[in-house]
Amino acid sequence: MIEQVFRDEWGRVLANLIGFLGDFDLAEEAAQDAFATAAERWPRDGIPDNPGAWLTTTARNRAIDRIRRERVLSTKAHLLVQEEIEDEMPEDTAFTDERLELIFTCCHPALATDAQVALTLRTLGGLTTDQIARAFLVPEPTMAQRLVRAKNKIRVAGIPFRVPPAHLLPERLQAVLAVVYLVFNEGYGGSVELAVEAIRLGRALTDLMPDEAEVRGLLSLMLLHDARRDARVADGELVLLVDQDRALWNESEIEAGRAALDLAIALGGRGPYVLQAAIASLHLEPDVDWPQIAALYAELARVTGSPVVELNRAVAVAEAEGPAAGLALMDALDLPGYHYLDAARADLLRRLGRTDEAHDAYERAHETATAPHELRFLERRLQELEDER
Amino acid sequence: MRYALLIYSNTTDEEWGALSDAERGAIYAEYGAVSQSPAVTSGAQLSAADMATTVRVKDGQTLTTDGPYAETKEVVGGFFIVESDSIDTALELAAKIPAARNGAVEVRPLVEM
16 A cells, blocks of 8 residues: 555655756655655554655655755755745645656657666656666666766756747657657566556656647557557467457456547547557457558558558558558568568468468568567468478 | 857868859858857857867977867867757757758757856
8 A cells, every 4th residue: 555655656756856956866865765754654653645745745854954964064065045945845735746847857858768768767657776677688787877877967968857848849748758658668578567657657648748649649559559468478479469369358458548549539639659559449349440450550651651650551451452452562662671571471472372482481581580489480380381382 | 057069060172162152151041040049159160170280298398280189070160159048949059050960969068167
């Protein structure tokens, strides 16, 4: 119970402290102090009515104590003016939620993407450095270094703690959403913890920016993917969507994902995340509407200009109009060494009865693929073709 | 805070010479617009790197050599000093500098004493 409160409040408390103190490290230390005090007192005294306000007030007081102590110790103290702090000390009321300012700071383009990800998980997610390091398979000191460097850059380079002005917002919001989606994908492949955290961040963003269609689109996309988590792997092998056991799909997540998608569309959303969520939703229908999926991929390709999206469109067209139509689109693609293209072409050639060409294409895919389950899949397909001959 | 925008252009003298007067005028106008921005406190174009003179002092002896410190292709061709609350203004101005399109502009915070 207390742990849940901590999890829910950490980002908000820390964001408020950073806004108040203008210093990431001091804010983090003060927040940790306050959470430690709470862990000691709450089991004895009970959880306060407004745990967030309690934690924020306690942390602010700790920070002020710390600043005063340091000022006594050092004549060069340059932090905050004492009077200012006293004036700003809150009574006992609500604190402003500054998580949005914080996430835009953490995902500022002047920081490297891996630093953006680490900082977002540390500050808003409250994950420990060790947890983040393990999730991204890097040594803990490397991750600690990355966080220190990022915080230094925020300070030295003057990366602002604010929601960007309107003319910068679309671009900056894209960066925020990209970080959240990257965390999700990292979690989708392995660490469940990261996927859960990405969805939490996605939910928080929809609360903070309720009118942004792409924010809801991203949440929807993550929920619709996550709903199939348990069905994606059987006996250690990846299961294709068509072969998945629908009984293993998480119905309530699908419902929540579709509700978010409906809201995104109602807000006029036609951006890349909304389109991807719409495609993911169609894939979950009992009768998949391939022409509609192909049309959405066409729109997504126009928005993103991505040849990988074109490949997905070609796959959908093959389902809607037959393998020959899909193959014609794939043959026009320029994606050298992209094994998913070779594998997708191979599948269409196989269905067209062009067995030798299919075999060649599977072999090319096998040469460039690296993931063990993908290699095993391709080997099974090659074996099947050889058996047919 | 103050920031230096260090301008690295990849336009060679030949390429520059091949431009029409109108094209050159348009580029000058872009630089002019940046330098007129209220956030820009100063700036200058540097003459070519081969016009540089490099000074070193070893054991109290001044060594003066003709040419730049580092013989690299990428040299700073000019700079602006920008004063602003945050890095965002500096980044936006950097993106308006013509050299950002064929070279790069490096944004470096100044160390304030």
